[in-house]
Amino acid sequence: GENVEQHPSTxxxxxxxxxxxxxxxSDSASNYFPWYKQELGKGPQLIIDIRSNVGExxxxxxxxxxxxxxxxxxxxxxxxxxxxxxxxxxAAGMEYGNKLVFGAGTILRVKS
Amino acid sequence: xxxxxxxxxxxxxxxxxxxxxxxxxxxxxxxxxxxxxDPGLGLRLIYxxxxxxxxxxxxIPEGYSVSxxxxxxxxxxLESASTNQTSMYLCASSFxxxxxxxxxxxxxxxxTVT
Numbered sequence: 039g040e041n042v043e044q045h046p047s048t049x050x051x052x053x054x055x056x057x058x059x060x061x062x063x064s065d066s067a068s069n070y071f072p073w074y075k076q077e078l079g080k081g082p083q084l085i086i087d088i089r090s091n092v093g094e095x096x097x098x099x100x101x102x103x104x105x106x107x108x109x110x111x112x113x114x115x116x117x118x119x120x121x122x123x124x125x126x127x128x129a130a131g132m133e134y135g136n137k138l139v140f141g142a143g144t145i146l147r148v149k150s
Numbered sequence: 151x152x153x154x155x156x157x158x159x160x161x162x163x164x165x166x167x168x169x170x171x172x173x174x175x176x177x178x179x180x181x182x183x184x185x186x187x188d189p190g191l192g193l194r195l196i197y198x199x200x201x202x203x204x205x206x207x208x209x210i211p212e213g214y215s216v217s218x219x220x221x222x223x224x225x226x227x228l229e230s231a232s233t234n235q236t237s238m239y240l241c242a243s244s245f246x247x248x249x250x251x252x253x254x255x256x257x258x259x260x261x262t263v264t
Contacts, residue, residue, distance in 0.1 A: 039209070047190070070251060081154070081240055081255025082193070127192060133251065136181050136200055136244070137208070140193040 040065040042130050044141025051118050053150045061128035061141050062110040068130040071104060071111045072138070076125040085126075086113070089133060118148045153177070154256035156241050162262045169228040171259050173241030180246030182224035183253065184208075184216060187238040199224055200246065231263045 041064040051057050063071075069090035074082035088095045088102045088111065095102050099118075104111040115122055125145050131138040157172035175182065181200050185193040185208075195208030197216040205216050213235060217225045224243075228235055238260050242253040 042192075044192070072252070074255075079257065081242070081257050082253075083255065084252045087251075131251075136183075136198055137195060138253065139195075139209075140185075142190055142192040 040068055040130055040139040042128060042139050042141045044128050044144060046144060047142065048145045048147070050147045050149060053118060053120060053148050055118055057115045057118050057122070057146055057148075059113045059126055059128070059144045059146070060110060061112070061130075062108075063130040063139075064109065065130070066106075066109065068132060070131050070133040070138075071102070072129050072131075073102060073113050074127045074129065074140075076127065076143075078124075082125075082127055115146075118146075120148050120150050122146060123148045154241055154243055154254050156239075156256040156259050158259050159257065160260050160262075162264065163228075163231050164264055165232060167228075167231050167263075169231050169261065169263075171226040171228075171239055171241075171261070173224045173226070173243075173256055174222055175224075175241075175243040175254070176222065177243065177254070178221065179243035179254075180221070181244045181253075182218065183242040183244075184214075184224065184226045185240045185242065186210070187240055187258070193240065196226065231261075233263050235261065236263045237261060 072087035076082040128141040129138040183198040199218040241256040
């Protein structure tokens with residue numbers, strides 16, 4: 039089955055700096071890669087996703103890149119703000135399936 | 151806005167008790183999911199359901215069962231709670247095939263088994 043590894047487990051950055059979180063997946067059949075953000079006391083919420091027919095996707099300060107050959111994908115947050123502090127999860131799955139396999143999560147702290 | 155609600159935010163149960171965790175979604179989603187969240191392990195899928203009375207095992211179904219008698223409600227059952235089931239439990243829902251794959255999560259139930 040699919041296995042998703044996520045690094046780093048914790049990340050501290052200064053406000054205004056960039057943050058990068060990386061994930062690798064094992065199943066070459068996976069073609070859907072979402073990123074979720076979990077704030078304290080809340081459930082995870084989708085922030086951006088990418089499908090395997092696209093190499094990069096951007097939404098304001100957030101971007102995701104995908105390298106299908108290497109089976110890895112990354113989340114990039116630019117100009118970080120204190121409200122970006124949260125736990126971020128990557129996931130992998132099949133676009134026409136129902137199941138997602140999640141990474142272990144990254145605790146992002148933005149210091150002001 | 152999609153809303154997924156879970157019956158309790160915090161629950162304390164004793165070893166051996168039967169435990170019911172309830173989840174309700176208000177967007178007519180076909181798919182519903184139960185995950186457990188543990189530090190360093192991320193979210194692990196316990197069971198999911200793609201239709202009323204339909205269910206499939208996830209990655210860690212042992213010790214759990216589920217029930218979906220109505221489209222909007224998905225219950226997770228711990229037949230005989232054990233201390234290793236102390237965890238955060240998250241429910242989620244999503245549209246079925248042909249719709250968005252985004253999963254909408256509830257706020258979670260933190261279960262402690264003593």
